[in-house]
Amino acid sequence: MPEFVLYHGWTSSASRKVRLCMAEKGLEYEGRHIELLSFEHHSDWFKKLNPSGKVPALLIDGVPFVESNIINEYLDEMYPEPSLMPTDPRLRYDVRMFTLYIDGTCLPAVQKHNWMGRMRPVAMKWTDEELEARLAAVPTEERRKVWYRMARDPYTDEELQTALDILIDMCDRIEDGVRSGGWIVGDNYSLADIAAVPYVRRVEELAPDALSAAERPGVADWWARIKARPAYAKAHIGGYDEQSDPDYRPPAV
Amino acid sequence: MPEFVLYHGWTSSASRKVRLCMAEKGLEYEGRHIELLSFEHHSDWFKKLNPSGKVPALLIDGVPFVESNIINEYLDEMYPEPSLMPTDPRLRYDVRMFTLYIDGTCLPAVQKHNWMGRMRPVAMKWTDEELEARLAAVPTEERRKVWYRMARDPYTDEELQTALDILIDMCDRIEDGVRSGGWIVGDNYSLADIAAVPYVRRVEELAPDALSAAERPGVADWWARIKARPAYAKAHIGGYDEQSDPDYRPPAV
Numbered sequence: 001m002p003e004f005v006l007y008h009g010w011t012s013s014a015s016r017k018v019r020l021c022m023a024e025k026g027l028e029y030e031g032r033h034i035e036l037l038s039f040e041h042h043s044d045w046f047k048k049l050n051p052s053g054k055v056p057a058l059l060i061d062g063v064p065f066v067e068s069n070i071i072n073e074y075l076d077e078m079y080p081e082p083s084l085m086p087t088d089p090r091l092r093y094d095v096r097m098f099t100l101y102i103d104g105t106c107l108p109a110v111q112k113h114n115w116m117g118r119m120r121p122v123a124m125k126w127t128d129e130e131l132e133a134r135l136a137a138v139p140t141e142e143r144r145k146v147w148y149r150m151a152r153d154p155y156t157d158e159e160l161q162t163a164l165d166i167l168i169d170m171c172d173r174i175e176d177g178v179r180s181g182g183w184i185v186g187d188n189y190s191l192a193d194i195a196a197v198p199y200v201r202r203v204e205e206l207a208p209d210a211l212s213a214a215e216r217p218g219v220a221d222w223w224a225r226i227k228a229r230p231a232y233a234k235a236h237i238g239g240y241d242e243q244s245d246p247d248y249r250p251p252a253v
Numbered sequence: 254m255p256e257f258v259l260y261h262g263w264t265s266s267a268s269r270k271v272r273l274c275m276a277e278k279g280l281e282y283e284g285r286h287i288e289l290l291s292f293e294h295h296s297d298w299f300k301k302l303n304p305s306g307k308v309p310a311l312l313i314d315g316v317p318f319v320e321s322n323i324i325n326e327y328l329d330e331m332y333p334e335p336s337l338m339p340t341d342p343r344l345r346y347d348v349r350m351f352t353l354y355i356d357g358t359c360l361p362a363v364q365k366h367n368w369m370g371r372m373r374p375v376a377m378k379w380t381d382e383e384l385e386a387r388l389a390a391v392p393t394e395e396r397r398k399v400w401y402r403m404a405r406d407p408y409t410d411e412e413l414q415t416a417l418d419i420l421i422d423m424c425d426r427i428e429d430g431v432r433s434g435g436w437i438v439g440d441n442y443s444l445a446d447i448a449a450v451p452y453v454r455r456v457e458e459l460a461p462d463a464l465s466a467a468e469r470p471g472v473a474d475w476w477a478r479i480k481a482r483p484a485y486a487k488a489h490i491g492g493y494d495e496q497s498d499p500d501y502r503p504p505a506v
Contacts, residue, residue: 070349090327092327
């Protein structure tokens with residue numbers, strides 16, 4: 001077995017996806033937490049591992065792998081037990097479309113809530129000079145825009161509500177998939193379920209009623225089944241505020 | 254063999270990728286051209302096929318498949334000859350990372366040039382009322398922003414130059430992969446090469462020297478090998494201006 005070193009953030013949705021996949025596969029790794037508010041992910045040494053300056057980055061025998069969905073599909077191909085992808089091409093298409101939807105639609109939505117809670121209080125205090133220096137270190141235009149907004153043009157209540165609506169709509173889509181005791185794609189737990197978990201975890205904090213058996217019986221049942229899996233505890237997908245604390249340390253599992 | 258119906262745009266990079274993949278596989282389809290300047294892709298009937306309102310959409314026995322990279326990987330799994338994905342998981346990771354790079358970085362760059370040439374002259378003439386109505390039909394925020402810019406805030410020369418620089422940098426990355434007669438990932442032609450073709454075709458028009466043997470011998474050789482493949486002619490990846498003409502009809506192959 002190669003040596004795995006995972007650079008990750010406790011609260012980062014993409015990091016949580018990879019931690020969960022590795023826990024399901026029983027892959028042990030040395031975790032190195034990247035403190036996002038110390039801007040370690042914008043440092044030159046980290047950008048050598050991931051030029052886009054984002055967590056997670058997984059070193060396998062020293063070789064970096066990035067992008068959570070692509071890491072997880074790679075891990076599933078290298079370590080096929082237990083399998084986390086369907087064998088039917090149509091269902092494989094569905095898993096990939098769902099993970100693309102999560103990254104393209106749900107990630108920008110959850111980020112608005114995450115960043116306002118955590119990045120905004122720091123970034124709003126920057127002088128123009130500090131802001132300029134910080135932005136210069138951010139490798140992608142998309143993330144530069146987010147940091148600029150945190151510093152000078154915070155998300156409005158309307159934007160935050162629209163973002164929450166997107167996450168509630170995600171719960172409706174999951175309900176369609178998991179009704180009658182199934183998983184998001186087909187009859188088996190897959191990378192689609194893994195991709196959803198960090199986002200549903202945030203809905204549990206931001207709008208818990210959306211997961212209630214009264215509102216979405218399929219989701220409530222699916223979420224209970226997710227949480228009962230040993231990998232869920234092992235992946236440490238904890239409270240957002242709790243895990244934002246620089247002194248957070250995961251409990252023994 | 255199921256019935257394939259491809260809704261596509263002649264000049265659309267994503268459509269070109271799928272046409273090329275189907276040509277390599279020898280899959281025959283009924284092509285239905287979507288005239289982007291008639292906004293057919295924002296019509297309700299098309300958004301039923303692809304809620305994101307983008308071409309291409311591939312109907313397979315009436316069931317819609319969307320997102321060019323995911324369509325192509327699906328086609329490769331359903332119709333494995335000739336294979337367009339490596340078998341080694343590490344190389345499969347590399348193909349997926351390359352196609353993600355193309356979509357995430359090169360697509361926004363090529364769009365700036367494509368849209369300024371074709372959409373801007375139309376959109377700039379819209380009244381505020383027309384603009385509002387057009388934007389209301391665009392299903393994604395990202396594309397609404399592009400249409401707004403075409404109507405009221407066109408890309409600057411500096412932005413267009415930055416976009417071209419990104420495409421030139423793409424040629425450098427391809428050079429690294431194809432030097433010594435190989436393909437972009439590993440020793441075999443793959444979905445990575447297919448993903449690059451529509452973008453290199455535009456570089457050939459926008460900055461032809463970048464593909465010269467003097468500047469990039471590997472790319473020049475790779476591009477000649479690409480164009481010599483029967484699938485290249487069959488996919489009709491023609492001149493941008495020529496194929497922008499509503500009266501364009503592909504030549505017999």
